[in-house]
Amino acid sequence: MSPDPDSPSADLHSAPDDHPAPARRAMRLGALARRAAIDTRPLSEPAYRRLWIGQAVSFAGFALTSVAISVQVYDLTKSSFWVGLLGPANLIPLIVFGLWGGAVADAMDRRRLLILASLITWASTLGLLVQALLHLRNVPLIIGLVVVQAVGVAVSSPTRGAVIPRLLPVELVPAANTLNFTASQVATFAGPVLAGVVIGHGGYAMAYGIDATLFTVGLYATVRLPSMPPLGDETGRPGLRSVIEGLRFLATRPVLMMSFVVDIIAMAVAMPRALFPEVAETRFGGEEAVGWLIAAIAVGAVIGGLLSGWIGRIRRQGVALIAVIAAWGLAVAAAGLAHSLWLAVLFLALGGAADLVSAVFRQTILQTYAPDEMRGRLQGVFTVVVAGGPRLGDLRAGALGAAVGATASWVGGGLACAALVVLVGLAVPSFRRYTTDR
Incomplete structure (x- = not known):
């Protein structure tokens, strides 16, 4: 039987014998490059494509605003304490409303909820623009607007995560998550660079104005989504009871629980x-x-995303997740031992690539393993873990660094992560055996 001309094996092995050797090598390299390149098939679905473009553009604006807020608060107060208050102003609403927003996402039309949350975020950005244009110089007002913005983000984040499996077939969910995380990492890297240029030449109002303009793209994409009412029995007014039900469900599903545990590690x-x-x-x-x-981790994540075509072909996602988090820890440890800046940057970039793959697997397991009626609440937990984990890491690294030295804290943390994630993974057989075709 002749090979399928569209199959990868045909690309790699069936070049005609009459082609010269250099041409055959070029064809093989081209086939390998296509297999390694980021999987863009989800973009063929119009609703997801609009959502992805809107999210990528609005996230760049959000990154721009985040820098502008910090710089403006310091400019007004000349105090790092006030700048530091922006941390809890963001984190506390993310924790509280991330859990609550996930419960709401399971109880009402997700398109409608995403529109409402987006309007809250947009209104806070317009408020920042107005205060800059009027030169109000009111720091408590700015922090209040940051809290409102964080509420909108906290509700929209779990809702958007719960939307993806309703827009795409399950086999394209890993590719969609890779596209999302890659775009967010590009924005994380480019936003601060853009902020320096914009603030230096146009001031804070221009930065907030660009964010508000870019956010309209994301809002348009949200409005164009199809209606997504609840599929399960969860209806009515969500509250603490609904959140607790989600947490109880999570506690009875070791695979889902482990996807959060390994991220915290x-x-x-x-x-x-x-x-x-x-x-x-x-x-x-x-x-x-x-x-x-700081940039090395984001740059590595972007490169890892662009070379992520293989991610969707991994079936044993539990083992793969353990492996990439162990790789992240070892890369961090190696960077901590490096005495050349460029070697440290290289290892951190490798760690960033591993971290992106980890994020894709964790999000994919959550979206495909959990039933639709629980996805919003579990995405709320995901939002809290993603927001809180790095901040716990900052606390751990700083405290241990003060006690035993920066190198010991840095290297020891990386090695401990690699060892701990392997031990925890071995202790939970159901997670270790988890496959996409469970």
Whole structure:
């Protein structure tokens, strides 16, 4: 039987014998490149394509605004304490309304909820624009608007995650998550760079105005979504009882629970971000190195996303998730031992690539394993873990660094992460055996 000309094996092995050797090698390399490149098939679905474009564009604006807020607050107060208050102003609403928003997403039309949450975020951005245009110089007002913005983000994040499996067939969910996380990492890297240029030339009002304009793209994509009413029995007014039901469901599903546990291990145990300023000063020669260390993880994640075509072909996602988080920990440890800035950046970039793959697997397991009537609440837990894990990591790294030194805290955290995630994975056989065709 002749091979299917559209199959990967045909690309790799069935080049005609009359082609010269260089041409055959080029054809094989081309086939391998196509298999490695990011899977863009989800973009053929119009609703998802609009949602992805809107999310990517609005996230860039959000990153721009986040920097502008910090700079403006410091400019008004000359106090890092006030800038530090922006952390809890963001985190507390994300924790509270992330859980509540996930419960609401299971009880009402997700399109309608996403529109309402987006309007809250948009209104807060317009408020920031107005206060900048009027030169109000009111720091409590700015922090209040940050809280409102965080509420909108907290509700929309779990809702958007619960929407994806309703728009696409299950086999395309990993590719969709890869596209989402890659776009967010591009924005994370590009937003601060853009902020420096915009604030320097146009001021805070221009930064907030660009964000508000970009956000309209995301709002338009949300409005164009199809109606998505609840599929299960969950209706009525969600509250604490609904949230607790979601947490109880999570506690009875080891596979889902482990997808959160391993992420907390990855971020809380290994994240070295709080140590970057000290290591940059003592080992790499100054403040400029901090920017490279921070950017390295995001750049590595983007490159990992662009070379992620293989992710959707992984069936044993439980084992794969354990492996990539262990790789993240080892890469972090290696970066902590490096005495060359560029070697540290390289290892952190490798860690960033592993972290992106980890995020894709965790999100995919959550979206495909959980029933639709529970997806919103579990996505709310996902939002809380993603928001809180790195901050716990900052606390751990900083406290341990002060006690035993930056290098011991950095390297020890990476090694402990790799060892702990393997031990925990071995202790939960159902997670270790989890496959996409369960």
